[in-house]
Amino acid sequence: PLKIAVFASGSGSNFQALVEAIREQAIPATVSLLVCDKPAARVVQRAEALGVPAFLFDPKAYASREAYEEEIVGRLHEEGVELIVLAGYMRLITATLVEPYYGRMINIHPALLPAFPGVRAIRQALEYGVKLAGVTVHFVDGGMDSGPIIAQQAIEVRDDDTEDTLAERVHAVEHELLPRTVRWIAEGRVTLNDRKVTIRPGD
Ligand code: GAR
Secondary structure, eight states: OEEEEEEOSSOOHHHHHHHHHHHHTTOSEEEEEEEESOTTSHHHHHHHHHTOOEEEOOGGGSSSHHHHHHHHHHHHHHHTOOEEEESSOOSOOOHHHHHHHTTSEEEEESSOTTSSOSSOHHHHHHHHTOSEEEEEEEEOOSSSSOSOEEEEEEEEOOTTOOHHHHHHHHHHHHHHHHHHHHHHHHTTOEEEETTEEEEOOOO
């Protein structure tokens, strides 16, 4: 099975959905590590409950972003991690991580990229007044939410949506789209060529 490390900073609902989907839907993968920069985050409790080991670190204890990323890369190599999944990891990533893992690191973002990159994407979309919100899963490159897109799903915005009501539907879509994308990758069906991603149909 494909060895995965999930990076998360917050609630970890996507982390849990991915671990459960892998176990229940026979996805040929395993989440072998949680990497978390917020030791008090709820995702840490979820990892414990699910029996997934965690690498916790405090960014303030390091001289630079590169310094803690070097330590993370060392741990990923030790574990033999083949795919990194960023699921609500609220930190910028540098070349220290991107270079060794380009094409093997994906991110889930709660908007239809390239619209609304960065933080609070759901609120940005509501404030803009779009009629279609959505979710994107993409390969991570050096930019902010800018890498090659693997999968997207649109969600209709309702006139009475608030950030909370829309976020609830966004999360429901995320919890399906992320495991589906990981399955495609684990089954070796995803090809990255320049910026273009193609998915070979399943059997
Ligand atoms: C998710 O909605 C994810 O798309 C978003 O953070 C949330 C984490 O939720 N990521 C970003 O905004 C990245 N720019 P979770 O902790 O419950 O999985």
